[in-house]
Amino acid sequence: MSPICKIEREMLEIVQDEMVMKxxxxxxxxxxxxxxxxxxxxxxxxxxxxxxxxxxxxxYGDVEEIGRADxxxxxxxxLKEKPANDAAVGSEER
Numbered sequence: 001m002s003p004i005c006k007i008e009r010e011m012l013e014i015v016q017d018e019m020v021m022k023x024x025x026x027x028x029x030x031x032x033x034x035x036x037x038x039x040x041x042x043x044x045x046x047x048x049x050x051x052x053x054x055x056x057x058x059x060y061g062d063v064e065e066i067g068r069a070d071x072x073x074x075x076x077x078x079l080k081e082k083p084a085n086d087a088a089v090g091s092e093e094r
Contacts, residue, residue: 011052014049014052014053015052017049017053018052018053018056021043021045021049021050021053022053022056022057022062024043025039025043025050025053025054025057025063026057026062026079028042028043029063029077029078029079030079032078033066033076033077033078034076034077035070035074035075035076035077036050036051036054036074036077037072037074039054039077054077058077061080062079062080063077063078063079063080064077064078064080065077066078
């Protein structure tokens with residue numbers, strides 16, 4: 001098997017874990033903001049995998065970075081607050 005195929009297989013495995021890890025990351029961030037290495041250490045996964053899961057959460061508006069990057073260039077991430085009543089937001093648009 002070529003190295004390229006191995007990388008693709010690993011990516012598929014990482015993406016398959018996304019929904020489970022999203023909940024675990026959200027539980028960690030509910031305790032307070034954390035950087036990618038801090039999340040990776042707490043979850044016992046690589047920073048590479050955490051980056052993929054965290055950026056998927058960021059893309060869908062579940063998390064956001066706060067403040068400035070630390071000396072190593074890492075931002076802290078926190079859960080993004082959702083509107084209290086999504087139904088009320090939808091009714092205002094009509």
